[in-house]
Amino acid sequence: MSIMTNAQETTDPRSAPGGTPGVTRATLRRNFWRGVWRVLRRKPSRMVGVVIVAGFAVMGVAGPLLYPDHLPRDDDALYAPPSLRHPFGTDFEGTDVLALVITGARYVLLTGLATAVITVALGTLIGLFAGFRRGRWDTVLMRVTDVNLAIPGLPLLLVLSTVWKFESPLEMGLVLGLLGWGGIARAVRSQTLSLRERGFIEAARGLGLPTTHIIGRELLPSMAPYIAMNMLIAVTGAVYAQVGLFFLGVLPFESNNWGVMLNLAVFNGGALTTAAALPYLMAPLLAILLLTLGIVLIVDAMDEIFNPRLREE
Amino acid sequence: MTPTLRGRARSKTSKTSPTSPTSSASPKAVARRVAGHVARGLAMIWVVATISFVIIREIPGDPVKGQYESLIQKGMSPEQAERATAVLYGFLPTGSLWEQYTGYINSLLHLDLGRSLSTPGVEVTTLIGSAARWTVLPVLAGTLLSFLLGVIMGVYAAIKRSGRLGDVLALSGSLLHGVPVYVIGLLLTAIFATLWPIMPSGGPVDVEHVPGLNPGYLGSLAHHAVLPVVTYTLASYGGWILAMKSNVVAVLGDDFILAAELRGLKRGIVFRYIARNAILPLFTVLALSIGMLFGGSIFIEQIFNYPGLGLLLVGSISSRDYALMGGTFLVITIGIVVANIVADLLYTAIDPRVRSGGAA
Numbered sequence: 001m002s003i004m005t006n007a008q009e010t011t012d013p014r015s016a017p018g019g020t021p022g023v024t025r026a027t028l029r030r031n032f033w034r035g036v037w038r039v040l041r042r043k044p045s046r047m048v049g050v051v052i053v054a055g056f057a058v059m060g061v062a063g064p065l066l067y068p069d070h071l072p073r074d075d076d077a078l079y080a081p082p083s084l085r086h087p088f089g090t091d092f093e094g095t096d097v098l099a100l101v102i103t104g105a106r107y108v109l110l111t112g113l114a115t116a117v118i119t120v121a122l123g124t125l126i127g128l129f130a131g132f133r134r135g136r137w138d139t140v141l142m143r144v145t146d147v148n149l150a151i152p153g154l155p156l157l158l159v160l161s162t163v164w165k166f167e168s169p170l171e172m173g174l175v176l177g178l179l180g181w182g183g184i185a186r187a188v189r190s191q192t193l194s195l196r197e198r199g200f201i202e203a204a205r206g207l208g209l210p211t212t213h214i215i216g217r218e219l220l221p222s223m224a225p226y227i228a229m230n231m232l233i234a235v236t237g238a239v240y241a242q243v244g245l246f247f248l249g250v251l252p253f254e255s256n257n258w259g260v261m262l263n264l265a266v267f268n269g270g271a272l273t274t275a276a277a278l279p280y281l282m283a284p285l286l287a288i289l290l291l292t293l294g295i296v297l298i299v300d301a302m303d304e305i306f307n308p309r310l311r312e313e
Numbered sequence: 314m315t316p317t318l319r320g321r322a323r324s325k326t327s328k329t330s331p332t333s334p335t336s337s338a339s340p341k342a343v344a345r346r347v348a349g350h351v352a353r354g355l356a357m358i359w360v361v362a363t364i365s366f367v368i369i370r371e372i373p374g375d376p377v378k379g380q381y382e383s384l385i386q387k388g389m390s391p392e393q394a395e396r397a398t399a400v401l402y403g404f405l406p407t408g409s410l411w412e413q414y415t416g417y418i419n420s421l422l423h424l425d426l427g428r429s430l431s432t433p434g435v436e437v438t439t440l441i442g443s444a445a446r447w448t449v450l451p452v453l454a455g456t457l458l459s460f461l462l463g464v465i466m467g468v469y470a471a472i473k474r475s476g477r478l479g480d481v482l483a484l485s486g487s488l489l490h491g492v493p494v495y496v497i498g499l500l501l502t503a504i505f506a507t508l509w510p511i512m513p514s515g516g517p518v519d520v521e522h523v524p525g526l527n528p529g530y531l532g533s534l535a536h537h538a539v540l541p542v543v544t545y546t547l548a549s550y551g552g553w554i555l556a557m558k559s560n561v562v563a564v565l566g567d568d569f570i571l572a573a574e575l576r577g578l579k580r581g582i583v584f585r586y587i588a589r590n591a592i593l594p595l596f597t598v599l600a601l602s603i604g605m606l607f608g609g610s611i612f613i614e615q616i617f618n619y620p621g622l623g624l625l626l627v628g629s630i631s632s633r634d635y636a637l638m639g640g641t642f643l644v645i646t647i648g649i650v651v652a653n654i655v656a657d658l659l660y661t662a663i664d665p666r667v668r669s670g671g672a673a
Contacts, residue, residue, distance in 0.1 A: 155641075155645050155646075159364070162630055240493040243495075272503065282503065296491050
């Protein structure tokens, strides 16, 4: 990492150390947005990612408002094939599958958001603390992180589901967050370790600036993009785990969500043996695929914006 | 200060003598390293054992006590019922929490995981033993295949990272890395077993074949293993291609590559320099990947009705067979711990730079 940034510093005159007196914060910011624009324009597919994720966010917020509390059933059209009225057909009770996907999005996305916030908050705090204090605290915290990383998460979740029913999305997010912070903690720690030896941090320390300033104003901003990317990735992890738990059927079906749909389609509807229930299975699968694609495209774009060595030679 | 110093020292030794065995590559250092891993692995197993003990104790309705009381109602004497329950769960239904805990750990030390409730009388270890091969073999096959594919594609993705091909490869990697394994598995089944039925939709083997080393049985085994192994492969392929790509990009900027190019070495040789240096860090990922695949096996076995550890775990939860549940969870953990140690040893054997000292 440090080798690469050094190389970049020597090739990019603007960021060369000592050569920046005339560059103000405003021009730096303008340069940054110009870079963002360049990356987005070079590969328009990145815009697609923003659009997809924004679409899902709208779906999560407004989706359940579009439909009545109890979705209408059509007893004459069980497992109806896709049509104009039912773009993805109907389920075993004759409910429109598209409506199920849209109303089920809120639970999934809320869990994803809660998980991401908790994962990132815990991971960043622990990583920063371990990397900045070093010494004994570092050793202890990294041992805990190792355990956190090595525990098989999904089997543990399954076993936990016998005593804990994860009634609300927030509760689920809390558990997933508590299980998933290890990767971010370790990455943030190693970034902290390498950053704290760099000139600008040493200068800040030499100026006698308080630790809160060094961490909050100097260290965190340089890691922020990285942390933001990890937050988005944590959302995909959360979707994986919670939809998976419902798919396996180890949690009670309290409300409609994508995992419940998958479970009913596969184990009740026999979607894997007959083609009739296939649209019912495909709709939530496509939703998960699209959401992942959107997040991946955004992370990809962010990676290129903030990580200059990935840009073309 | 220590970490940076150590990092600097390590890179210095690597530059002066990348291949010659350094003085610290003694068997002693390796043994110390292994001992550290084993100690950490044991701690890990102990943590997981404690978790499953607490969970079995805390399950609503207290199944252990329930079993004990129902045996008494059936006419057993309290002592007999106590012993019969202890055989099932590995600890006595009565007594303090601490006594139960030490009893549980004690029976674990004797490799006794209790007996199954849903298949009465059978020891949990027997059930796990027969399930393990259905998980381990496909997981290994999937890991190897995805490693090969991912590494090769990763080099291409890095070299062509400004072109269309690199974009597509990297995007496919990120997408496959992010997509849940059951989405891959369900899509594959929907396509190749339902819409275009060229593959069997479930089970490990067709029932009409006699188990044994006959071509019909083996062929059926292989035929049934295709979709699960492809799913395992696709699930971890994304991680490999991404890791390999970023390693290659990092190596491409190193001085020795520039030097090699300036010396006019053939492209093939430069390529080998790049690949060899970029592939090393992947062995640390190997352990994580195997752990992930064990987790994924829960879904894959459920989808393909494959009688491995994952199916055993889910089945034990739905049939309230808690001794089996705890045992399976523990064995999956042990599998991951062992995979970790093996991957690290492999790494030590391959990369001379890590062999310095006993620092983990």
